[in-house]
Amino acid sequence: MSRVVVIGAGLAGLSAACRLVGDGWDVTVVEREPVPGGRSGLLQRDGWTFDTGPSVLTMRDLIADALSAAGTDIADVLPLRRLDPAYRARFADGSTIHVRHGRDAMREEIRATCGDADADAFDGFVDWLRRLYEVEMPHFIDRNFDSPLDLVADPRAAATLVRLGGFGRLGPAVRRRFRDPRLHRLFSFQALYAGLSPQSALAIYAVITYMDSIEGVWWPDGGLHAVPLALATAAEKAGAEVLLGTGVRTVLRRPDTGAVAGVELDSGERIAADAVVCTLDPETAYRSLLPDLSLPRRVRRARHSPSAVVWHVGARGLPAPGTAHHNIHFGEQWDESFEALLDRRELMPDPSRLVTVPTVTDPSMAPPGSTSMFVLEPVPHLGSAIDWRREAGPMRDRLLAFLAENGYPTDVAVEELVTPLEWQRMGMAGGTPFATAHTFGQTGPFRVRNTVRELPGLFLAGSGTVPGVGVPMVLVSGKLAAERVRGYLRDGAA
Structure with missing residues (x-):
């Protein structure tokens, strides 16, 4: 053997x-x-439990x-268990859109928040995402390549991807389907997972949108x-x-x-x-x-992807009513923030942040009456001029103020701040957990x-x-x- x-x-x-x-x-x-x-990984401290990696x-x-x-x-x-909503999206104007599970539920969420035109466009958007996924997964994702020529090993699949607009840009593809700019952000922010802005990411990365916005988000207890x-x-x-x-x-x-x-x-x-x-x-x-x-x-x-600062927080008290397991807070300066992050390798002037609060779903991850959560802010990788030995403290203070402004508990009992320096010490090149x-x-x-x-x-x-x-x-x-x-x-x- x-x-x-x-x-x-x-x-x-x-x-x-x-x-x-x-x-x-x-x-x-x-x-x-x-x-x-x-x-x-897993971090446990004084009764609080945190996922230190994907959430x-x-x-x-x-x-x-x-x-x-x-x-x-x-x-x-x-x-x-399936999370519904998968996300709660909060926008700079104070409005909220929930990413609901199921085509019918999400269509009606869009109808209630964005109007009939965008609701009517949603079914076509889902069909496009699903078709992209069905072509990409077996032919371009779930396969080994030995040569660039393998890209055209199945000419019909390649032609279908071209016909679907997979080699166009994600941001414009989403904008062509929806009128409301909030939906433009909600269905294209996933490009950041691929280390790109929606404006520059290929539309093939809409499969990430398909995975979490259509197929759904899951949670295992613990x-x-x-x-x-x-x-x-x-x-x-x-x-x-x-x-x-x-x-x-x-x-x-x-x-x-x-x-x-x-x-x-x-x-x-x-x-x-x-x-x-x-x-x-x-x-x-x-x-x-x-x-x-x-x-x-x-x-x-x-070329490395941007990195992220992740602040794990165990706090006494509970979040405001309506807080979801995953909460995306979108900044107003969308394009400007991506330009700063990706082009100039600076901190986002008006950052969008993810706050994950697992105790909404699983209270066992914190002591009674308390909250386990983390807040993630995209930041440049270590190829920038930012000195994280000096910037870590001010970043922590800004994140604390952000949590307070948005209804999260801030009586911090335990905490762990992870910057690009920590990612680098864990063996991640460029100080980013998102690779190239x-x-x-x-x-x-x-x-x-x-x-x-x-x-x-x-x-x-x-x-x-x-x-x-x-x-x-x-x-x-x-x-x-x-x-x-x-x-x-x-x-x-x-």
Whole structure:
């Protein structure tokens, strides 16, 4: 039986591990932290619980698929509830629009807040989003690329994407369908997840809008950290070994062929393996595990996505009535803020912020009568001139004032402020948790490959490689890495 070592027990690594152990390989997952999760971590302090990574969970079927590959039914290990509303959107004029689950409910929400014309346009918008998703997912997202020519491997799919306007710009595509500028923001802000402004993002990234605004947002009791725990449980039940609190020092190579031979742990112990899946950020992986290899051009010249400041707050008291689990507060200066963030790499002059309050759904995440929440503000990555050692304090004060102005409790009992410096210390290149931006030149076959040409048997997974950023994409990246391993071990070629 061939052995595979997976470096990192985050969502990508565990997605790969579930599939590989389900294939019958001998799988060992090595994780430096004391618990599974990777970037989907957990912070517990004095009775408050916080997810330290993703907070928005979409595409439940991708989790179910990974669990099923290891012989586990999602209903047995990860009960999920759908959030409705998925978001509460608050605008600078004081108005509110809720993102409701279901076409009928959302159409009527738009009718009540934006008028009949935009409500009548919603069905066509949903049909467009769904068609984009149906074409993109199998042909451009959930697949490995060996060459840019693979983009036209299925000419009909490529032609359909062109016909749908997928290579146009997202912002203008949304504006053409709706009159109300609030809907323009609500259905295009997701471009920021891809590291771009709605004006510059390709319309193909409307699939992110489809995932969270149409397919819906889910929540597991106890927080999103429950997802990697469920995946780790499934992998172990199927026979994988998960080593926690165990760091990897280097990737070993065969002296005869130069191919992967296993890994050496920080302890000096060696684990032999026929293939290795590494889920570290690609730049971090090359610098720490493969120091004798030159950084690939795509890694060396990567354009990073903006970063974010995240302030985890455990506060005494409860939020104002009407507060949702996820709350987006849109600033007035929309275009100006994106120009500052992306073009000049400055703080947004009028930032839009996400406030996630899990205790609205799950009160167990805070002591009785208290609130667990975090507020996220997009900020430039470390390529900017901002000195976060000086800026952290003023940023914290601004966020506190913002929470007070918007009805959130501010009697802070516990807190944790995460800036780009902290993201960098966690191994995220550029100090951003959102990896490289999804420009056309960093998408699909142009993104950092999940194979390492100089080291046969080493494969990459995670947000820094294909297909990209976000919980759904990272789960898919684990699947794609597992497919690479399968081809390498069975056919002798990646």
